[in-house]
Amino acid sequence: MVLEIENLVKRYNGNLAVDNVNMKIKNGEIFGLLGPNGAGKTTIINSIIGLTQIDSGVVKIFEKDFIKNEMEIKKDIGVVPQDIAVFEDLSALENVEFFGKLYKLKGADLKLKVKQALEFTGLWDKRKIYPKKFSGGMKRRLNIACAIVHQPKLIIMDEPTVGIDPQSRKHILNSVKILNERGATVIYTSHYMEEVEELCSYITIMDNGKIIADGTKESLKELVSNENRMEINLTKIENRITDVLKKIEGVKEVIIEDDKLVIVSNREIKNAGEIINNILKMDMEIVSINFEEPTLENVFLTLTGRKLRD
Numbered sequence: 620m621v622l623e624i625e626n627l628v629k630r631y632n633g634n635l636a637v638d639n640v641n642m643k644i645k646n647g648e649i650f651g652l653l654g655p656n657g658a659g660k661t662t663i664i665n666s667i668i669g670l671t672q673i674d675s676g677v678v679k680i681f682e683k684d685f686i687k688n689e690m691e692i693k694k695d696i697g698v699v700p701q702d703i704a705v706f707e708d709l710s711a712l713e714n715v716e717f718f719g720k721l722y723k724l725k726g727a728d729l730k731l732k733v734k735q736a737l738e739f740t741g742l743w744d745k746r747k748i749y750p751k752k753f754s755g756g757m758k759r760r761l762n763i764a765c766a767i768v769h770q771p772k773l774i775i776m777d778e779p780t781v782g783i784d785p786q787s788r789k790h791i792l793n794s795v796k797i798l799n800e801r802g803a804t805v806i807y808t809s810h811y812m813e814e815v816e817e818l819c820s821y822i823t824i825m826d827n828g829k830i831i832a833d834g835t836k837e838s839l840k841e842l843v844s845n846e847n848r849m850e851i852n853l854t855k856i857e858n859r860i861t862d863v864l865k866k867i868e869g870v871k872e873v874i875i876e877d878d879k880l881v882i883v884s885n886r887e888i889k890n891a892g893e894i895i896n897n898i899l900k901m902d903m904e905i906v907s908i909n910f911e912e913p914t915l916e917n918v919f920l921t922l923t924g925r926k927l928r929d
Contacts, residue, residue, distance in 0.1 A: 620682060621646050621773055621804045622667065627676035629662050636662045638828040640676075644821075649795065649805045651819030653812075653915075655923055658825040660808055664775055667806075668698055680773065694722060697771035701778040703758050705750050705765060711737065712746035715764050722769035736764040739797075741790060756787025763794060767803075774798060775806045780814065792817060812916045822915070826923045840913040842922075846871065848911040849882040849891065854904040856880065863901070867893050878906075 622644040629637040637659045644650045654660045665671035666678060669689055678685040680692045705714045715733045724732055737743040740760040750758055759779060767774065776795065780788045795818055799805055809815055815822060816836060823833040832839055860880065861873040869888030874881040880898070884890055891910075898905065 620644065621648075621680065622806075623677075623679040623682075624663070624666075625677040625679075627663070627666060627678065628674045629659075629666065629671060630674055636828055637666070637673075640825075640828070640830055642823060642830070644804060644806065646804055647799070647802070648821050649799050649807055649819045651815040651822035652806060652808045652825070653815060653822060653919065654825035657827075659828040660825055661777070662828075663825075664777060664806070664808070667775065668696060669693065694769070695772040697766040697769065697774045699763050699766045699774065699776040699779050701781060703762050705758065705761050707749065707751040710747050710749055711742050711753075711761055711764075714750065714761060715768050718765040719768040724769060732768050732770065736768040739767070740764040740794065754784070754787070756783040756790075759783050759787060759791060760794075763791065767798065771803065773804050773806070777808050778810065779807075780809065780811065788814075812914070812919065816915050824919060824922060831922050832918070836915060839915065839918045842918065845886050847884050847886045849884065849894065850909040850911060851880040851882070851895075851898065852906040852908075853878055853880065853898070854906060857901050857903060860898065860901060860903065863897050864894060867897065870894070 620643050622642065624640055624642040627637050627640045628635070640659070640663065642663075652660050652663065662671055666673050667680070667685075669685065681695065683692060685692055706717070709717065712733065715736050716729065719729050719733055734743065737746050740763055742757065742760055742764060745753070745757065750761055753761065763779065780791050783791075792814060795805055795807065807815070807818060819836070821833070821835060822839060824831055824839070832842060834842075856875055856878060858875065861875065864870055864873045864880075864882060867890050869885040869890045870882060871885065872881075872883040882894060895905070895908070
């Protein structure tokens with residue numbers, strides 16, 4: 620395991636921020652940590668990197684107790700904070716060099732790894748420019764370069780795409796995938812559910828300081844949905860089709876929306892073929908068929924009662 624948290628408890632002024640949390644992250648995962656504001660995500664992250672002193676519990680990283688091996692462990696961790704942590708009065712190159720030196724890089728090794736980090740983030744050609752002249756997306760990418768210059772085994776990314784343009788977001792998401800393919804384990808938090816869907820192999824959802832659900836995307840979706848939604852666009856619709864389709868095993872609801880049929884069925888019963896055959900028997904021409912799968916957004920809203928951005 621890259622990370623093991625056992626019975627973690629943290630209070631602020633008597634208020635319980637993290638309530639007996641247990642968490643395990645395997646080597647090579649992109650691990651999604653989700654929760655509304657105030658759920659305890661930031662406290663968990665700060666506990667992992669030593670910025671928050673826990674009240675009780677155990678944090679192990681790389682199978683070593685964090686408190687007893689803090690300095691050794693930190694050498695292999697990279698942190699991309701939500702608030703951009705670069706120096707406006709240093710060039711992009713000087714920024715990455717500064718952080719490289721904090722990790723004891725020097726000489727030819729420092730120069731090589733600084734170049735690699737800037738090339739990786741697409742900023743090598745901009746290395747002499749000061750970040751105060753960068754766009755928001757370029758600053759975010761520089762933030763990442765500073766975090767990965769020492770080539771860490773564990774990378775923590777806290778909202779790395781906040782407030783940036785679509786092109787920079789795509790670049791960052793691709794970067795996360797490549798870093799993972801190269802062997803890094805990634806802890807990823809985001810308020811953009813589609814990013815978590817695209818990236819993460821395992822997801823934990825927190826609320827009120829507790830883990831309320833965890834698992835793969837597929838297993839989480841199964842927690843809250845035992846229904847399939849099928850949308851069929853037609854050139855014309857006979858109203859009596861609703862009565863016909865409702866007789867099919869597993870069909871729960873049939874709705875007519877203009878030139879579209881919406882059929883809600885029991886997920887465990889495979890009845891799509893029978894539905895389509897009955898429509899065709901009534902000489903209704905099918906234009907398109909769409910199967911709407913449950914999303915992580917549905918899961919999150921059901922479990923927490925709130926949208927992720929709340």
